[in-house]
Amino acid sequence: MIEDKNIQRTELSDLGEFGLIDHLTKNFKMNHKSTIKGIGDDAAVLDFKDNKIVVTTDLLVEGVHFDLSYMPLKHLGYKSVVVNLSDVCAMNATPTQITVSIAVSNRFPLEAxxxxxxxxxxxxxxxxxxxxxxxxTSSTTGLLISITAIGTIDGDNEVYRHGAKPNDLLVVSGDLGGAYLGLQILEREKEVYKVNPNNQPDLEPYSYIIERQLKPEARKDIIKLLKDLDVKPTSMIDISDGLSSEIMHICKQSEVGCDLFEEKLPLDPVVISTCxxxxxxSTTVALNGGEDYELLLTVSQEDFPKIKANPSLTVIGFIKEKESGIHLVTRAETKIPIKAQGWKNFNA
Amino acid sequence: MIEDKNIQRTELSDLGEFGLIDHLTKNFKMNHKSTIKGIGDDAAVLDFKDNKIVVTTDLLVEGVHFDLSYMPLKHLGYKSVVVNLSDVCAMNATPTQITVSIAVSNRFPLEAxxxxxxxxxxxxxxxxxxxxxxxxTSSTTGLLISITAIGTIDGDNEVYRHGAKPNDLLVVSGDLGGAYLGLQILEREKEVYKVNPNNQPDLEPYSYIIERQLKPEARKDIIKLLKDLDVKPTSMIDISDGLSSEIMHICKQSEVGCDLFEEKLPLDPVVISTCxxxxxxSTTVALNGGEDYELLLTVSQEDFPKIKANPSLTVIGFIKEKESGIHLVTRAETKIPIKAQGWKNFNA
Incomplete structure (x- = not known):
């Protein structure tokens, strides 16, 4: 949280002609056979033989998607990649390559x-x-990161948002709400720091949820697990905006309804205690928190035996006919319609 | 140049949940067989069969790469795509798909x-x-456009920067310096406008060079022409930063030298008169102007008969051994070393 004013500062303009991108990427190794040519020409050359590929892109803006007062730059670099790989995984694809574009103001030294x-x-x-x-490139104000990720599909195994069918099980990987609560802790500590810069916060009890916020992971392991279990989901999406928003996407695009069971929502003990x-x-947090980058998928009932014993996957509901609507079934067994939470960036 | 204050203004926040990207892209049609799934899922799904592909990305920042006081938004959208397609063409590939990411502040209405x-x-x-x-997504300040372009390669026809050989001919498409001079005209008119907003400039004599700046084209036609002529360049690059800079790239990566002939530089009459x-x-402008998005290529001497009569291609020099260095041979037949002009964005 404390900016070290004594670190070395090399101005970006000192790097000279085309030195910056070469300098920043000189240690990067090419490991994939499909990468014929990486950085250094007008474009990369890739050869996927007869495999289909997926392509996804994301733009992260300082002050909108991240706050450098508590997001270390190394974590930001890591997270920027992960959020794109998560989209690749959500297609049931394996990530293989990325491109990275940065716009940065001269307030950042080379070391940053x-x-x-x-x-x-x-x-x-x-x-x-x-x-x-x-x-x-340079920016007139803050930092901006644009990443495009590419992945390969094994045979015809791509999974869209639109394939869910009535009676399918609604399944989520990992647990929910941690990333949002981690952000609340970081924002609280930022306010404390403003008042008393010498305060040394004890963040140890919150380490799980802070890591969920600062260093999320893309569930590439789940894609491998599904393959090992011989389960092809009928639909899949990653949870970036929040569970309820992603359920709405799947239901809208698959033209189905859904019952989601409050008691089934997977919550880490730290999430419960922090709530x-x-x-x-905690249900509100699990439904609307966002940034967990878990996978939300639907699977056919006949695949239930393959997934039921797996600790990484939790059945949280099932798909219904469209006419039934989209509901949360509470612990008290009342049914509450799930509403879209909307996309908050332009309303801020 | 004059912002019309009376145009309809719809706030971006009025669009509601996920409405914006759907609204903006609803008319976009998918024409390529290789596009299995476009916008609307976590990622696009593409199938290039056994063709290699190229991938390139570019980030354009308001106040750095464009000035909205003389760049109409429609032209900006067009140019943002073109600069990426130009990179695809420079690999001797045919552009097929793009992704577009935009960060925009709420000073822009939907209509913009x-x-x-x-x-x-x-x-x-x-x-x-x-x-x-x-x-x-939203931005705290101006407008930012990030585009990633994908193209396909026919067989093993990719062309890198590093394949130039001594005695190869150095060839350029189209003419040079126009885009830079167009920018000078626009900046001059902007200053006039600041002093006298009622002044109606006569830009007609400059229409060619203004169009070169505001609406450049990617030379996809040259890629087709080279194929029709059965010429595979030994190296190729697009001219975005200026001829001298691109010659340096080819020579450095190919480990060769070069003689460039001043008298051969293709200049439009409007470029000469505006200079x-x-x-x-005009030679300085042709060497360092940038943004012409023409193609600079080297071809084997034996391909000279195939290209010599073509009005779209001009032989401007030839490749030499590395030890000879990189020179401009002036009209007075003196040799001047060509220096890198550097990448100006961080020095601005």
Missing amino acids: LEELYAGIETAASIYNIDVVGGDT EEFNID | LEELYAGIETAASIYNIDVVGGDT EEFNID
Whole structure:
């Protein structure tokens, strides 16, 4: 949280002609056979043989998607990659390459960009993806990161949002609400820090949820697990905006309804205790929190035996006919319509 | 140049949940067989069969890459696409798909984004590419456009920057310096407008160079021409930063030298007359102007008969051994070393 004023500062303008992108990417290794040519020409050249590919892109803006007062640049680099890989996974595809474009104001020294790229490199290494392209330019104000991710599909195994059928099970990976609560903790500490910069907060009890916010993971492991279990979901989406919003997407595009069971929502104990501390309802957090980057999928009933014993997957509801609508079934067994939460960025 | 204050203004926040990207892209048609799924899921799904592909990305920032006081939004949308397609063409590939991400502040009404997307759609239609993905988010300040373009390669016909060989001919498409001079005219008129908003400038004599700046084209036609002529360049790059800078790239990556002949530089009559008007040297403009988006290529001597009669291609020099260095041979037959001009964005 404390900006170290003593770190070395190299102005970006010192790098000279085309030095910056070369400098930042010089340690990046190409591991995929499909990467014929990475950074260094007008475009990357890729060869996927006869595999289909998926392409997705995301733009992260300082002050809108991240706050550098509590988001270390290395984490930001890591997270920027992960949110794109999560979209690739949500197609049941395996991520293989990314391109990274950065716009940055001259308030950032070279060392800051090195941190950012160290995070990008770490994510590339952990997820085994090649960074094959990029662009670094100046911005009149803050930092902006645009990433495009590419992945390959095994045979005809792509999974869309629109394939859910009545009676399918609604399944989620991992647990929900942690990333949102982690953000609440970080924002609270930021306010404390403003008042008393010498305060040393004890964030240890919140480490799980802070990590969920600062260093989320794309569930590439779930894509592999589904393959190992021989389960092809009927529909899938990643949870970036919040569970209720993603359920709405699947239901709208699949033209189906859904019953979601409150008692089935997977919550980490830290999520429950932090909700109590903040006096907010854990179900609301699980439904609307966002940024968990878990996968929400629907599977045919006949696949239930394959997934039921798996600790990474939780059945949280089932798909119904469109006419039944989309409902949360509460612990008290009342049914509440699930509404779209909307896309908040332009309303802020 | 004059902002019409009376146009309809719909706030972006009025669009509601996920309405914006759907609204902006609803008229976009998918024409390519390789586009299995475009916008509307976590990622696009593409199938190129056994063709290799190229991927390139570019980020355009308001106040750095464009100035909305003289760049109409529709032209900006068009140009944003074109600069990426130009990179695809520079690999000797045919552009097929793009993704478009926009960050925009709430100073822009919906109608402004519709204009921008109308330009994107026009480019997509003219160049026969599918817009398969995108993201629209808010920005704390101006407008930012990030585009990723994908293209296919016919067989093993990709062309890199690094294949130039001594004795190859150095060839350029079209003519040079126009885009830079168009920008000078627009900036001059902007200053006049600030002093006297009622002044009606006569820009007719400059229409060619203004169009070069506001509505450049990617030389997809040259890629087709080279194929028809059965010429595979030994190296190729597009001219975005200026001829001298691109020559340096080819020579550095190919480990060769080069003689460039001043008298061979293709200049439009309007470029020559405008240089006289501004009292600047046309050779300097041709070498360093940038943004012409012409193709710079090297071809083997034996292909000379195939290209010599073609009005779209001009031989401007030849490749030499690395030890000879990189020189401009002037009209007075003196040799001047060509220096890198550098990348100006961070020095501004």
